[in-house]
Amino acid sequence: MQEIEIKQVSVDNIFKIRQQVLRPGKPIETCFFEKDKALESFHLGAFYNTQLIGIASVLEDNSNTFQEKFQFRLRGMAVLPDFRKKKIGAILLKEAEKYCFQKKAEILWFNAREKVVPFYEKYAFKKEGSVFLIPSVGNHQLMFKRFNYE
Numbered sequence: 001m002q003e004i005e006i007k008q009v010s011v012d013n014i015f016k017i018r019q020q021v022l023r024p025g026k027p028i029e030t031c032f033f034e035k036d037k038a039l040e041s042f043h044l045g046a047f048y049n050t051q052l053i054g055i056a057s058v059l060e061d062n063s064n065t066f067q068e069k070f071q072f073r074l075r076g077m078a079v080l081p082d083f084r085k086k087k088i089g090a091i092l093l094k095e096a097e098k099y100c101f102q103k104k105a106e107i108l109w110f111n112a113r114e115k116v117v118p119f120y121e122k123y124a125f126k127k128e129g130s131v132f133l134i135p136s137v138g139n140h141q142l143m144f145k146r147f148n149y150e
């Protein structure tokens, strides 16, 4: 496969893939996340030639579960079905972590779909608490990684 390019993208470019992969059959409004346009929020796109094939967002959003003051939240991680299992998800995740690291964030957290937990565990994210249901989306698991700057 030709090389994949990862770039920062405007949030307006990613709603289509969010809808297609994460909210199929649901209105586009369900793909607008609260902190999408917050100052420090950051959206990544994976491109194959000029085609956007994968997305991930790092949002300025704190969880009450964690004590850290400077948190980021990963949301909307998705790779188009034809491009899966080619490490594109892994590259997007690494780039998301890199952004947190550059910003000196203390923790990256997210609600992972239960069936995707092993993917995140592969990259050293940890589970916090028990599985819970997000109505009309499914079972989720809170996960996180703390960053150490010493």
Ligand SMILES: CC(C)(COP(=O)(O)OP(=O)(O)OC[C@H]1O[C@@H](n2cnc3c(N)ncnc32)[C@H](O)[C@@H]1OP(=O)(O)O)[C@@H](O)C(=O)NCCC(=O)NCCS
Binding pocket: 021, 022, 077, 078, 079, 080, 083, 084, 085, 086, 087, 088, 089, 090, 091, 111, 112, 113, 115, 116, 117, 118, 119, 122
């Ligand atoms: C989850 C997702 C982003 C992974 O993207 P991907 O590009 O297919 O994943 P990668 O190819 O980078 O996978 C890297 C490794 O994780 C593994 N992996 C990927 N998805 C996995 C899963 N659901 N469960 C367990 N392992 C998984 C791969 O087999 C690979 O392992 P290897 O290094 O031993 O070969 C993609 O499957 C997707 O978009 N799924 C639908 C939307 C979704 O559920 N998003 C996550 C919401 S929390």
